[in-house]
Structure formats: structure tokens, C-alpha cells
Amino acid sequence: MQISDVTEAASALHQFIQQQQPLTVLTGAGLSTASGIPDYRDAKGQWKRNPPMQHQEFMRDGELRKRYWGRSMHGWPVLYNAQPNAAHHALAELQHQGLLGTIITQNVDGLHQRAGSRDVIDLHGYANDMICMSCQARSPRLAMHERCIDLNPHFAALQAGSAPDGDADLETDFSDFRVPDCTACGGILKPDVVYFGDNVPRERVERAQAALRNSGGLLVIGSSLMVFSGFRFARQAAADSQPIALLTLGTTRADSLAQLRLNTDISETLSSLLLTPA
Numbered sequence: 001m002q003i004s005d006v007t008e009a010a011s012a013l014h015q016f017i018q019q020q021q022p023l024t025v026l027t028g029a030g031l032s033t034a035s036g037i038p039d040y041r042d043a044k045g046q047w048k049r050n051p052p053m054q055h056q057e058f059m060r061d062g063e064l065r066k067r068y069w070g071r072s073m074h075g076w077p078v079l080y081n082a083q084p085n086a087a088h089h090a091l092a093e094l095q096h097q098g099l100l101g102t103i104i105t106q107n108v109d110g111l112h113q114r115a116g117s118r119d120v121i122d123l124h125g126y127a128n129d130m131i132c133m134s135c136q137a138r139s140p141r142l143a144m145h146e147r148c149i150d151l152n153p154h155f156a157a158l159q160a161g162s163a164p165d166g167d168a169d170l171e172t173d174f175s176d177f178r179v180p181d182c183t184a185c186g187g188i189l190k191p192d193v194v195y196f197g198d199n200v201p202r203e204r205v206e207r208a209q210a211a212l213r214n215s216g217g218l219l220v221i222g223s224s225l226m227v228f229s230g231f232r233f234a235r236q237a238a239a240d241s242q243p244i245a246l247l248t249l250g251t252t253r254a255d256s257l258a259q260l261r262l263n264t265d266i267s268e269t270l271s272s273l274l275l276t277p278a
Helices: 006-020 055-060 062-081 086-096 111-115 141-151 202-213 228-239 266-275
Strands: 023-027 100-105 120-122 125-132 138-140 189-193 218-221 244-247 260-262
Touching: 006 023, 006 218, 006 244, 006 260, 006 266, 023 228, 055 062, 062 125, 062 141, 086 100, 086 111, 086 266, 100 202, 120 202, 125 141, 138 141, 202 228, 218 228, 228 244, 244 266
Parallel strands: 023 100, 023 218, 100 120, 218 244, 244 260
Antiparallel strands: 125 138, 125 189
16 A cells, blocks of 8 residues: 555554554664755666775775765764754654564664664664774774864865765865774775675674564655665564565565555654554
8 A cells, every 4th residue: 555645644653653662663764864964866766876995895995985084074073963853853752662673774874873863773884983903992983083084184175065875076186085993003994884796794783583573564764775774674574474564655676575655744644643642
């Protein structure tokens, strides 16, 4: 069943949650667009811009790392300063009421936790943390950002629009950009997130799979599920005969697996859901 009216969607989702509680929730980029963070894909699941950085590209190509960090000087502050929107707060409230269990998020912005959710699995990591790829030392992304500004003040003066996950729409000559190294060993510093072409840590996947297995079903919000790291949970739920609900504008990879498809605004629908009588 597909619903495109917010009031009807909120009512149907309320009934779904009441019948299947506690639900496991899987969230994607569409949840955070109302917080000013751009997403990757359009309503048909196609790329809106060039695909993001691949892990192997980042590790082997120093020129691409210069471009990455030069653009991040302008894009990352948008991610860092973003605030939870109504949808994040609604999910935190539903979780506190015991209607939702674990929240598995494909997002790297940490906004679920800032909204008050406690049982959250950051499937792809957290963009505000850094890790050295040689010695594994961890450090705050803010320190990396400030070092980039100190070393590259001429790049900081440029203007650029924001892009997904702390990237920016900036095309210029990055050849003289100076990329800070690890202060402990001189190794390559990387945001502690799972890049495209990399694998989600097995322990993280297993925790998420166990959470879904021990819940009443799966609610997917704001994700096209085009990436297998998220789609695997829809496949798991379907294989285990657990019901699936989708609250996402546009097409998803799991449309044929879901019992309930809600093609409505996420924040409006979840806010209306909280007002639906028990």
C-alpha cells in the first residue's frame, strides 16, 4: 500500500508502529535534509552530482586528498553546525515511549544523538571524528579543520556551496593545498567514516542485525536503500517475514518488499504521528 497524503500517512504509520512495536528504524540522508544537509540522490534514486570519494582513491592519491580537504574547508562546517530537525526529535520521543527500539543510521552527522536518541548505531561512522590510517590515533575533526585553515588561508577565503557529508561544490586548482598529517606519526588522517568502496565493520553490522532480529519489524526513513549496507536490513526483514514500512520521498530499492510505503514529507509525517491519538 502506498500513501501520499500526510494525515493518512501519519495514521497508517501510527497503526503500523502500534502493531509491530518496538520497531527497528533505519534512517538515511533524506532525514537530515531539513537540517540543511544536502543528500546524494534524487526521487528516482539517481545521483544528483558525481559519486562521492572512494576509499581507495582517498588512500592512494595525494592530489585527490588535497581536493577533498580543500572542499571540506567549506562543506564540513555546514555538517558540524547542523541542528536536529522535527523528524529527529519525533524519533527520539517515540524511542523514549518504547515504540521504537534501535535506530540504525546511514548518516554521519550525529543528529539522532543530539536530538536525544540513545540506542543508535552509526552504521557509517561519525564525520566529526578523525582517525590516523597508520597508528589509529583519534582526534576531533574540528582540530583538522582549524589546521587546514591555518595552513591554507587563501583557500578559506573562497566561496562554495555545500554538498553531502561535509563536501562542497568547489572547483579550483588544489595543487598547492597543504594537507595536515597525523601529529603522532605523520600518517594519513581520514574522517572516521565508511567511504564508498569500503566495508562497514563486521561488529557494527552484527549488532544492527541482532537489533532487527529482536524487534517487531523495520521502519526505513529517508533512504533510497540503493547502497547495500542499508538494503541488507530490508532483505533480512523480508527473509524473516518481518513487516517493513518505508517513509521516503521517491523510489527505494525495497519498494517490492514493503507492506507500507509512505511517499510524504518526513518531518510533517512524524510530527503528525506524535499528535495522533493512541
